[in-house]
Amino acid sequence: MATITTLLFDFGGTLDGPAHWLDRFLASYRAAGIEITRAELDPAFDHATRIGYATTRVVARFGMTDLVRFLVGHQFEYLRKSGPGPLRARLDDSGAAGRHRFVEGVTNSFVRETSIGLAHSREVVGALKSRFKLGIVSNFYGNLDRILEEARLDRFFAAVADSSRVGIFKPEPGIFEAALKKIHCAPESAAMIGDSLGKDCAPAHRLGMRTVWLRTASQNGEDASSSDPTADITIRSIDEVAQIQW
Structure with missing residues (x-):
């Protein structure tokens, strides 16, 4: 040999x-006060991942924080349109400023854990x-x-x-x-x-x-x-x- x-x-x-990124995003969503299951987040995760792969020219300049913010933003877009009803309602009711705070909360939580790893x-x-x-x-x-x-x-x-x-x-x-x-x-x-x-x-x-x-x-x-x-x-x-x- x-x-x-x-x-x-x-x-x-x-x-x-x-841990797989999906599971780490799930933990970060929950840390931000968003109740969601893995099965509910999975299609949003896949949606954002596909967009990331398709926009390499844009993403290529991103560091970790900008990359995660980009992915979380596209996850939220998917969840607002196709997520579970209670979550769609909450995201709509939170307004643009509220959604921005949620995105930043999820992003910061994920990036902190990544930095430690x-x-x-x-x-x-x-x-x-x-x-x-x-x-x-x-x-x-x-x-x-x-x-x-x-x-x-x-x-x-x-x-x-x-x-x-x-x-x-x-x-x-x-x-x-x-x-x-x-x-x-x-x-x-x-x-x-x-x-x-x-x-x-x-x-x-x-x-x-x-x-x-x-x-x-x-x-x-x-x-x-x-x-x-x-x-x-x-x-x-x-x-x-x-x-x-x-």
Whole structure:
């Protein structure tokens, strides 16, 4: 078995905090006093995500706060039109100023949690940098380089494959291959670390990479056992990456 020389990380839900963005948005909505279920927020989350992917030229200049505010704004637009009746009524009754306060409340809550996650990951990848070449493979909006620079993480990564820049989205193999090519690494010498079995582990496994599943309390419907064939190793915290005996 080849020696692992390269670690590729997912970003959202992996490096920026141990939870899927949908679940973190849900918690931020509730912290802002908006009662909504995950099932009710899910279509608004997808709607805003699609808009973000379709407007890369606009989003590419955004840092984290502007990106989250952009996404939350489009989530609110969806919820005002197609959300549950009581929430639609509340958002209408709150007026433009009230809706602005809600958007800012959700945005600030989400960004605070993200900042904590990224600061912790900075310590983790900093400790790994002397042992491995590091890269990121992420479905993102074209501004991941800006986000990493803002978080002082950019210096740790030799390759960043942002789907909106590469033009290929996980789970397609090409986005992984783009990162491996940039970092000059064969698949069998690399490991992929991410919170999604379907988008991170399965495609990387098919390419011949070793895979690490970051299994947290919420996995966006993924409830496979730790013996899932696409995950060579299952961890509960990103801190455990440094302890893996390759």
